[in-house]
Amino acid sequence: MNILPDPNATVASLLTPEAAKAAALAASTATAPGVLSIDLDALIANWRKLEKTAVPAEAAAVVKGDAYGCGTGPVTRALAAAGCKTFFVATLGEAAAVRAVAPDATIYVLDGFFQTTGDEFAKLNCRPVIGDLYELAEWDVYCRRTGWNGGAAIHIDTGMNRLGLTVTEAQGIVPRIAAGDHGITLVMSHLVAAESPNHSINAKQVSAFREIASQFAGVPASLSASSGIFLGSQFQFDLIRPGAAMYGVNPTPEADNPMQPVVDLKARVVQVRNVERGDTVGYGATWSARRPTKIAVLSAGYADGYFRAAGSNDGTRGADVIIAGQRCPIAGRISMDLMAVDVTDLPPNVARRGQMATLIGDGITVDELAHHFGTIGYEVLTSLGPRYARIYKGGDAKPAAVPTTAPAAPVAPAS
Ligand SMILES: *Cc1c(COP(=O)(O)O)cnc(C)c1O
Numbered sequence: 179m180n181i182l183p184d185p186n187a188t189v190a191s192l193l194t195p196e197a198a199k200a201a202a203l204a205a206s207t208a209t210a211p212g213v214l215s216i217d218l219d220a221l222i223a224n225w226r227k228l229e230k231t232a233v234p235a236e237a238a239a240v241v242k243g244d245a246y247g248c249g250t251g252p253v254t255r256a257l258a259a260a261g262c263k264t265f266f267v268a269t270l271g272e273a274a275a276v277r278a279v280a281p282d283a284t285i286y287v288l289d290g291f292f293q294t295t296g297d298e299f300a301k302l303n304c305r306p307v308i309g310d311l312y313e314l315a316e317w318d319v320y321c322r323r324t325g326w327n328g329g330a331a332i333h334i335d336t337g338m339n340r341l342g343l344t345v346t347e348a349q350g351i352v353p354r355i356a357a358g359d360h361g362i363t364l365v366m367s368h369l370v371a372a373e374s375p376n377h378s379i380n381a382k383q384v385s386a387f388r389e390i391a392s393q394f395a396g397v398p399a400s401l402s403a404s405s406g407i408f409l410g411s412q413f414q415f416d417l418i419r420p421g422a423a424m425y426g427v428n429p430t431p432e433a434d435n436p437m438q439p440v441v442d443l444k445a446r447v448v449q450v451r452n453v454e455r456g457d458t459v460g461y462g463a464t465w466s467a468r469r470p471t472k473i474a475v476l477s478a479g480y481a482d483g484y485f486r487a488a489g490s491n492d493g494t495r496g497a498d499v500i501i502a503g504q505r506c507p508i509a510g511r512i513s514m515d516l517m518a519v520d521v522t523d524l525p526p527n528v529a530r531r532g533q534m535a536t537l538i539g540d541g542i543t544v545d546e547l548a549h550h551f552g553t554i555g556y557e558v559l560t561s562l563g564p565r566y567a568r569i570y571k572g573g574d575a576k577p578a579a580v581p582t583t584a585p586a587a588p589v590a591p592a593s
Contacts (some may be wrong), residue, residue, distance in 0.1 A: 218573025240421030256573030460510025
């Protein structure tokens with residue numbers, strides 16, 4: 179049974195003409211409520227920087243969660259063209275999306291192997307990350323029965339207590355490694371608190387992993403994701419697995435961000451209105467105008483992944499947006515599809531209907547927004563909503579169904 183969509187089918191070919199038209203409208207920068215631009219050149223520069231930091235280790239790329247909300251297809255294609263050979267995803271569906279654009283890549287599936295998924299692993303030629311002895315046995319049975327020898331990673335738990343064999347369990351399979359012809363292509367573990375360089379668990383994990391990995395003779399070893407790479411060369415082993423840092427999230431939150439921003443997000447001003455002193459704005463009447471106020475209403479809200487937590491009230495300032503180069507504070511609660519911003523301090527007639535406002539970019543970082551959302555940059559990215567038109571810049575980006583010019587002036591929808 180084929181449990182996956184045909185990776186070669188384009189989205190458009192699966193839609194009725196009406197639905198295809200709706201999709202085209204949604205993808206058009208002229209009609210979509212917002213525009214999400216992904217800078218593939220910055221993404222590649224970030225990946226190269228991580229690779230360089232960890233030389234001579236190989237740099238893989240983690241593209242789970244639709245490439246952290248940035249789009250698996252374009253991101254994978256750009257990274258593969260830049261020389262990335264190994265990709266990590268969470269699920270088989272994600273592996274299919276990677277395989278569709280990277281026919282020669284090595285793909286590891288972090289969620290691992292089930293008896294029922296063997297045929298899909300073989301068909302996609304991707305490798306499970308095995309984290310349990312029963313799972314290992316099931317994989318062995320499948321390989322013996324079918325003759326498939328596509329390889330697998332062994333995940334060893336060194337402190338996360340999420341996925342992975344215990345160190346003792348891993349020691350139990352060392353004789354098998356020593357005997358050769360074992361099919362294990364990678365041994366890995368995952369750090370718990372790598373973004374906190376002074377946390378004592380880092381040293382414990384690296385020494386436990388070094389010890390057990392050294393017994394997996396001839397098998398490449400991998401420990402570090404984005405933040406671990408910056409803990410020093412002893413954390414880098416043979417393969418690094420960066421995700422977030424490639425997409426511009428700061429891997430060293432206690433220091434300046436060494437990465438370039440990748441994501442730029444804009445939403446449209448749908449109305450500008452004047453509010454009298456003492457009037458309130460938005461649901462709950464939690465924000466009141468302390469002066470005659472000009473409010474711009476933007477077409478993005480929590481259904482677009484702009485968390486309600488970023489709103490403001492009379493006691494607390496929320497997040498900012500940028501209009502005409504100037505920061506403007508959010509006024510009141512974020513609605514499902516809309517948010518209000520105080521544009522009183524902008525020069526007259528600068529905030530106009532139809533104009534774009536920057537929600538991420540021009541100095542508003544993913545990490546800054548995460549602070550207002552009460553979360554981390556990872557969740558900001560993976561929450562980026564489906565209603566934005568997506569534009570890819572640089573890389574080997576193929577011409578998409580949307581114009582690639584800046585969205586400042588409305589453009590005709592692609593026909
Ligand atoms: C998500 C994940 C990564 C990538 O983590 P980042 O912090 O985004 O770089 C690497 N390894 C494993 C096992 C993961 O689950």
